[in-house]
Amino acid sequence: AQRVTQPEKLLSVFKGAPVELKCNYSYSGSPELFWYVQYSRQRLQLLLRHISRESIKGFTADLNKGETSFHLKKPFAQEEDSAMYYCALSGPHSGNTPLVFGKGTRLSVIA
Amino acid sequence: NAGVMQNPRHLVRRRGQEARLRCSPMKGHSHVYWYRQLPEEGLKFMVYLQKENIIDESGMPKERFSAEFPKEGPSILRIQQVVRGDSAAYFCASSPPGGRDTQYFGPGTRLTVL
Numbered sequence: 001a002q003r004v005t006q007p008e009k010l011l012s013v014f015k016g017a018p019v020e021l022k023c024n025y026s027y028s029g030s031p032e033l034f035w036y037v038q039y040s041r042q043r044l045q046l047l048l049r050h051i052s053r054e055s056i057k058g059f060t061a062d063l064n065k066g067e068t069s070f071h072l073k074k075p076f077a078q079e080e081d082s083a084m085y086y087c088a089l090s091g092p093h094s095g096n097t098p099l100v101f102g103k104g105t106r107l108s109v110i111a
Numbered sequence: 112n113a114g115v116m117q118n119p120r121h122l123v124r125r126r127g128q129e130a131r132l133r134c135s136p137m138k139g140h141s142h143v144y145w146y147r148q149l150p151e152e153g154l155k156f157m158v159y160l161q162k163e164n165i166i167d168e169s170g171m172p173k174e175r176f177s178a179e180f181p182k183e184g185p186s187i188l189r190i191q192q193v194v195r196g197d198s199a200a201y202f203c204a205s206s207p208p209g210g211r212d213t214q215y216f217g218p219g220t221r222l223t224v225l
Contacts, residue, residue, distance in 0.1 A: 101153035
């Protein structure tokens, strides 16, 4: 069964502290993994995808197939990072297959 | 490009009424997805459509729910005889042909059933 688990419902960190949002998945095959972010009163938007291997807004995520994880990290949190973060997976062609989402983690960065 | 549009943004219905949610995909996008988000839950896939075709409706409840994406006009998610448990945020996403690009989301429609 396809499943995405985000164990933390809420994560609070101080400004300047490192951030790690956890994501584990189960999928038989080679999934594509994504992080989506939803800022207050804004639509869900793509933050990054594992095949791009890029850093967006200082965030990175590495796909660990052995641990079936795709944790999101940032070395120094900023107040503007406060948002809801969703980890998601899809089949190999993400435009043609539904996304499976985790329940989300609310990140709160405290000044 | 205006992005994915959804209307209405908020919809209030009484039990037993019908709800119609509309989604206009991004220009050039021919794939549309509908997701539902219940309180305290992640988004759950409902249905995947291309123009005039339902590709995958494995996430749709068997009764009262239907979706279409006509040749002209927006995609419509229709819920007949709404019940309180239908109260949720409904999100539409679109993607271009080819399958290589990801999905882009609309702002959602928040349905409240009284």
